[in-house]
Amino acid sequence: LVAGMAAGIAMSLLFGFLVLTMLANQVATGLSLTIFGVGLSAYVGKPYTSAATSATIAAWPIPGLSQLPVVGQALFSLTPVDYLAFIMFAVVGWFLYRTRAGLVLRSVGESPQVAHSVGFPVIGVRYGATAFGGAMAGLAGSYYSVVQLHLWQEQITAGRGWIALALVVFATWRPGRLLIGALLFGAVTGAQFYAQAVGVPVPTQFLAMLPYVATIVVLVLISRNPNTIRLNAPASLGKPFFGAA
Structure with a gap:
């Protein structure tokens, strides 16, 4: 999972360099890197195609709650990574709307010129946000191999x-x-x-x-x-x- 996050950060920083530093078109760059990433993962992962993972992450049922009808199995019999997804939802919401750093991030998204005029590092903030998004995307992608399907194959995320x-x-x-x-x-x-x-x-x-x-x-x-x-x-x-x- 950590390796998946690192790969996601690496690709996101490459994207950030092209669009934030080199000022390339964001949509065209995103599509190009998506195609590049699909090919790169297929090439690097070819020796591991359909090979079962040697270890995985087991579910952690929450005592009492996991026995509830319907929602027990759906929400309270998950793996730690699934619980982390809900935790990150709360953390990101709190960060964006309850912290000064979140206010800075939103101001950079709304009016970077104004944020720059008051001394905020617009490019640095955007790099940080892009890297965080890449880390979460890498974690989500590696979840399929390590936790859900227990193998790797090309186009696994479908x-x-x-x-x-x-x-x-x-x-x-x-x-x-x-x-x-x-x-x-x-x-x-x-x-x-x-x-x-x-x-x-x-x-x-x-x-x-x-x-x-x-x-x-x-x-x-x-x-x-x-x-x-x-x-x-x-x-x-x-x-x-x-x-x-």
């Missing part, structure tokens, strides 16, 4: 990183809404596996599409009111910062 990106838009950059969206997506994914297990007479390819179709439908509904997205999205999202301006 594009769920794009779902995470869509969830940010769905949540309009609000941590609470993001948690709800993530749980809804997880529920749809779980329903897909359940339907396959009980033998629902529907092609497996269609069932595999359900989480992505649900995401597209939600994004279409949200996009009907673009003012909601513009109201909550950081005002300088995707815009380069020129320190001398």
